[in-house]
Amino acid sequence: MNPSTGDFKARVRVALKDRHLAQALGRARDGFVLKRRKAVDARPDFEALRDRGVAIRDHTLDHLEDYLDQFIRAFEAQGGQVHRAADAEQARRIVLDICAQADARRVTKGKSMVAEEVGLNEALDDDGYDRVETDLGEYIIQLAQETPSHIIAPAVHKTREQITELFHTHHQELGFKERTTSIPGLVNEARSVLRERFLTADVGITGANFLVAENGASVIVTNEGNGDLTATLPRVHVTVTGIEKVVPTLEDMTTLLRLLGRSATGQAMTSYTTLSTGPRRGDDLDGPLAHHVVLVDNGRSGMLTDPRYRAMLRCIRCGACLNHCPVYGAIGGHAYGWVYPGPMGSVLTPLNRGLANAPDLPQACTLNGHCAEVCPVKIPLPEMLRGLREYQFEQRVVGRGSRWGGWLWGQMASRPGLYRSVARWSARTLAWLGRGKGVLRRLPMASGWFSGGRYLPVPEGRSFMEMWGKGGGVPDSPLTPTPLPGGERGSGPQATGFSDDLPSPRGGEGSGMRGVAGRVPEFPLTRTPLPGGERGSMDTMEAFQAGLEQVGGTVEWIEQPDDIPRYLSGFMRQQGLRGPLVVAPALAYLDWAGAGLEPRFGPAQGDETVGLSRAVCGVGETGTLVLTSGADDPTTLNFLPEYHLVVLSSADVVDCLEDAWTRLRAQGQPWPRTVNLITGPSRTADVEQTIQLGAHGPRSLRVLLIR
Numbered sequence: 001m002n003p004s005t006g007d008f009k010a011r012v013r014v015a016l017k018d019r020h021l022a023q024a025l026g027r028a029r030d031g032f033v034l035k036r037r038k039a040v041d042a043r044p045d046f047e048a049l050r051d052r053g054v055a056i057r058d059h060t061l062d063h064l065e066d067y068l069d070q071f072i073r074a075f076e077a078q079g080g081q082v083h084r085a086a087d088a089e090q091a092r093r094i095v096l097d098i099c100a101q102a103d104a105r106r107v108t109k110g111k112s113m114v115a116e117e118v119g120l121n122e123a124l125d126d127d128g129y130d131r132v133e134t135d136l137g138e139y140i141i142q143l144a145q146e147t148p149s150h151i152i153a154p155a156v157h158k159t160r161e162q163i164t165e166l167f168h169t170h171h172q173e174l175g176f177k178e179r180t181t182s183i184p185g186l187v188n189e190a191r192s193v194l195r196e197r198f199l200t201a202d203v204g205i206t207g208a209n210f211l212v213a214e215n216g217a218s219v220i221v222t223n224e225g226n227g228d229l230t231a232t233l234p235r236v237h238v239t240v241t242g243i244e245k246v247v248p249t250l251e252d253m254t255t256l257l258r259l260l261g262r263s264a265t266g267q268a269m270t271s272y273t274t275l276s277t278g279p280r281r282g283d284d285l286d287g288p289l290a291h292h293v294v295l296v297d298n299g300r301s302g303m304l305t306d307p308r309y310r311a312m313l314r315c316i317r318c319g320a321c322l323n324h325c326p327v328y329g330a331i332g333g334h335a336y337g338w339v340y341p342g343p344m345g346s347v348l349t350p351l352n353r354g355l356a357n358a359p360d361l362p363q364a365c366t367l368n369g370h371c372a373e374v375c376p377v378k379i380p381l382p383e384m385l386r387g388l389r390e391y392q393f394e395q396r397v398v399g400r401g402s403r404w405g406g407w408l409w410g411q412m413a414s415r416p417g418l419y420r421s422v423a424r425w426s427a428r429t430l431a432w433l434g435r436g437k438g439v440l441r442r443l444p445m446a447s448g449w450f451s452g453g454r455y456l457p458v459p460e461g462r463s464f465m466e467m468w469g470k471g472g473g474v475p476d477s478p479l480t481p482t483p484l485p486g487g488e489r490g491s492g493p494q495a496t497g498f499s500d501d502l503p504s505p506r507g508g509e510g511s512g513m514r515g516v517a518g519r520v521p522e523f524p525l526t527r528t529p530l531p532g533g534e535r536g537s538m539d540t541m542e543a544f545q546a547g548l549e550q551v552g553g554t555v556e557w558i559e560q561p562d563d564i565p566r567y568l569s570g571f572m573r574q575q576g577l578r579g580p581l582v583v584a585p586a587l588a589y590l591d592w593a594g595a596g597l598e599p600r601f602g603p604a605q606g607d608e609t610v611g612l613s614r615a616v617c618g619v620g621e622t623g624t625l626v627l628t629s630g631a632d633d634p635t636t637l638n639f640l641p642e643y644h645l646v647v648l649s650s651a652d653v654v655d656c657l658e659d660a661w662t663r664l665r666a667q668g669q670p671w672p673r674t675v676n677l678i679t680g681p682s683r684t685a686d687v688e689q690t691i692q693l694g695a696h697g698p699r700s701l702r703v704l705l706i707r
């Protein structure tokens with residue numbers, strides 16, 4: 001799909017008149033902005049985290065091929081297969097070939113913007129596959145035959161009433177005869193419909209938020225758990241992702257995770273972060289038989305060599321720039337015409353599709369600078385957009401009126417005296433024209449500007465310079481100077497804190513899985529304030545419990561492992577649950593019959609009410625559980641049952657994720673096929689930004705903490 005000038009302006013006009021869209025965007029914007037603000041304020045070292053995030057991303061981009069090579073070798077050593085796609089056509093061909101070789105009929109998909117970028121959905125549909133989008137937002141827009149309008153909330157533009165009608169139209173033949181109008185009802189209905197599709201899929205396709213070079217892990221970050229069901233249940237798992245997603249180490253990924261959750265949804269950690277390192281191992285009880293990673297270039301190498309736009313490859317797709325953009329907030333995502341909307345899309349689309357195909361997007365910006373202020377990896381989006389505008393001006397690809405206006409502005413701006421006079425005159429004239437009105441809705445010779453409900457607040461009658469000169473309450477400029485790509489960064493690796501004589505990433509192989517350790521300057525971890533007071537006033541255990549409870553999980557103290565069956569029997573009786581109960585084989589040694597229970601031991605089948613698994617670690621920083629797959633620990637237990645209970649020894653609660661990685665490394669090779677970081681029950685906010693538990697995975701998460 002190529003955006004075009006005419007299309008963009010027409011779409012903007014339509015969007016500005018859509019009152020449902022305005023309502024949905026207003027609700028989403030307020031929610032995202034407030035949640036991010038709260039999460040960022042709770043982390044006093046957030047600015048330092050951003051700096052470190054920038055350093056990690058820039059360093060990785062400086063050595064991209066080395067880290068990709070390291071990732072590929074680690075992933076293939078664990079049985080995975082890597083494919084490199086130079087462009088969208090190759091990416092589609094590779095995935096279609098994998099589906100054909102798997103003799104697939106039904107293909108489930110987790111949310112993947114790269115899959116959207118390469119047109120994979122249409123290709124799968126054209127080849128006759130039963131494609132099922134499993135992220136609730138993506139499922140809604142699949143039913144509506146639309147494209148995502150936000151990179152993390154694809155159906156943000158849909159109201160509850162619209163979703164009710166969509167479900168009523170498409171689910172009647174599945175037995176849902178009545179219209180479902182409540183948000184919990186809609187989420188439950190989607191859960192029921194999609195559960196059967198998860199269980200019968202042949203191929204599952206997901207994206208990846210990160211690829212870890214150190215251990216060959218592809219990492220997905222979700223709240224619903226649909227990504228895990230998509231990756232675990234089908235015979236074949238395909239990860240489709242961009243080459244820039246690679247990071248050197250687990251610690252680097254952890255820093256970016258801290259930035260991603262807070263910037264995207266205001267969460268310290270999303271419910272599920274999963275590291276997958278290949279197909280099912282010989283003694284695994286579940287997981288895909290084959291795992292492919294498709295590394296998509298599609299213009300990224302070109303951006304890498306262009307110092308002006310290279311920093312765009314730092315993007316971790318958090319969506320914060322969209323949420324804080326007044327233009328996106330007014331017109332929504334579809335008006336941008338391609339998969340990436342908002343400020344990041346206004347840069348990415350012209351770079352990827354060609355400026356000639358998206359000439360209006362660099363202009364779809366007020367240059368207020370808010371996007372750069374909130375971007376967790378400090379991408380100078382306004383400067384990039386201004387650069388694209390300058391290029392358009394130089395190439396004379398903008399209309400005569402705009403060029404003339406730009407020239408006139410340049411003449412004025414380079415003559416301070418003239419500029420001040422014109423600004424003074426304009427402020428007074430506009431104030432006089434709008435006297436007593438509050439806002440201006442029309443101006444002589446500018447009627448086009450006011451189309452689609454636009455208006456201009458009436459100025460005070462004094463120019464900015466007049467107010468500034470008198471010290472008269474001028475607010476701080478929202479523009480924060482940010483380094484230009486290729487500008488200050490041009491001073492080389494030192495600019496990001498790396499030294500020139502660092503060992504090459506490959507040079508560290510001999511030092512084991514952490515072969516690239518030592519590159520990133522040491523960065524002191526600060527303690528994270530949690531509800532109930534500063535994190536420093538809590539011990540690790542209290543912080544773990546508080547973190548888990550904050551996200552809807554619960555903790556139950558158990559004296560000793562032998563007490564678990566009796567506790568579970570009482571819990572099920574109290575909750576009115578009959579089972580089936582499925583238990584990790586690792587816990588089969590307990591006296592279940594003595595407690596009157598007859599659990600299944602092994603992977604979950606999809607009909608279980610209660611699942612019991614064990615965690616290798618708990619993380620105090622965020623209340624996160626760390627679970628690994630293996631012969632005695634099936635992954636499906638963590639996602640299919642409605643009630644998920646997890647056994648954790650209190651001796652295994654560590655301070656932060658870095659400590660968990662140290663423990664896992666100490667276990668030696670091989671790295672587990674899957675590492676699940678679980679921080680609360682499954683959740684979604686895809687219907688009117690209202691949080692509902694139990695989107696696809698467990699509705700309830702309870703930790704049995706052994707003293």
Ligand code: SF4
Pocket residue numbers: 314315316317318319320321322344371374375376377378379
């Ligand atoms: S450009 Fe920055 S704020 Fe926007 S999605 Fe990317 S990382 Fe997030």
